Amino acid sequence: MTVPKSHPRYESLRIREMLSAGFLSGAVALEGVMAHGRGEALDYILGEETPTTSKAAARAAAATLLLSSYPVISVNGNVAALCSREIVNLSCVSSSKIEVNLFYDSMQRRRIIIGMLRRAGAREVLGLEKTSVIEGFESARRMTSYDGIYKADTVIVPLEDGDRTQSLVDMGKKVITIDLNPLSRTARTASITIVDNIVRALPLLASYCREMKSYDTKQLEEIVEFDNMINLKECVQHIKEGLKDSYA
Numbered sequence: 557m558t559v560p561k562s563h564p565r566y567e568s569l570r571i572r573e574m575l576s577a578g579f580l581s582g583a584v585a586l587e588g589v590m591a592h593g594r595g596e597a598l599d600y601i602l603g604e605e606t607p608t609t610s611k612a613a614a615r616a617a618a619a620t621l622l623l624s625s626y627p628v629i630s631v632n633g634n635v636a637a638l639c640s641r642e643i644v645n646l647s648c649v650s651s652s653k654i655e656v657n658l659f660y661d662s663m664q665r666r667r668i669i670i671g672m673l674r675r676a677g678a679r680e681v682l683g684l685e686k687t688s689v690i691e692g693f694e695s696a697r698r699m700t701s702y703d704g705i706y707k708a709d710t711v712i713v714p715l716e717d718g719d720r721t722q723s724l725v726d727m728g729k730k731v732i733t734i735d736l737n738p739l740s741r742t743a744r745t746a747s748i749t750i751v752d753n754i755v756r757a758l759p760l761l762a763s764y765c766r767e768m769k770s771y772d773t774k775q776l777e778e779i780v781e782f783d784n785m786i787n788l789k790e791c792v793q794h795i796k797e798g799l800k801d802s803y804a
């Protein structure tokens with residue numbers, strides 16, 4: 557790490573270095589580096605903290621995971637570079653499977669990312685073998701593991717590029733996304749969108765899962781009652797108010 561801790565943008569630059577290290581190790585696609593830049597800009601506008609409405613979204617997501625019978629977390633290069641440990645942690649507390657599923661797919665990247673997740677403590681990572689097809693779109697992400705995303709009743713798709721969420725919803729799955737862009741297609745199509753930086757959202761989601769583990773079904777069902785469109789409107793409102801206050 558070449559950035560001094562005293563730098564006013566230390567945290568953001570530290571995260572950026574994780575992404576570049578992920579790129580140099582072959583886990584992150586070059587396009588993923590650009591995607592991160594877009595995320596950084598949106599996080600800046602969001603005030604680099606979790607909006608209240610996103611906390612409610614994370615609670616609804618945690619309750620959804622705990623009510624699911626076969627939840628699966630989909631991991632791409634950016635997610636692995638930033639949050640491998642947090643993915644493993646969430647998979648443990650929510651009893652979710654982990655599948656590597658890539659947009660810029662190659663067997664080599666799958667192997668590298670699976671290795672990262674294993675080193676972070678994952679016992680099982682699906683996605684090396686892809687046997688089942690999600691219909692309705694054409695990118696490489698349509699190829700999934702039968703025992704992973706294909707069979708899941710709930711899928712977490714963080715940092716998504718927008719072409720498969722509708723197809724997953726059409727299959728009757730609940731889709732939870734983490735996306736700093738409340739306007740993205742994925743954000744608008746998912747069942748629950750946590751508008752937040754993944755580095756903050758995953759630990760929060762895991763902590764809610766831990767807290768709610770003792771809740772009964774009725775309590776969880778009440779928390780799951782959640783309107784994603786209202787959530788997204790509130791996020792946009794939060795951004796508008798933050799911008800208005802900046803030069804008030």
Ligand code: PTJ
Nearest residue numbers: 588591595632633658659660715716717735736737753754
């Ligand atoms: O590893 P691969 O091959 O599967 O490719 C992954 C990328 C991210 C390159 C691919 O899915 C892609 O091109 O994604 P997009 O279309 O750039 O969408 C990613 C979304 O995630 C955008 O809405 C970004 O604003 C958002 N985003 C970027 N960084 C973060 C983020 N959201 C939350 N936390 C972040 N750190």
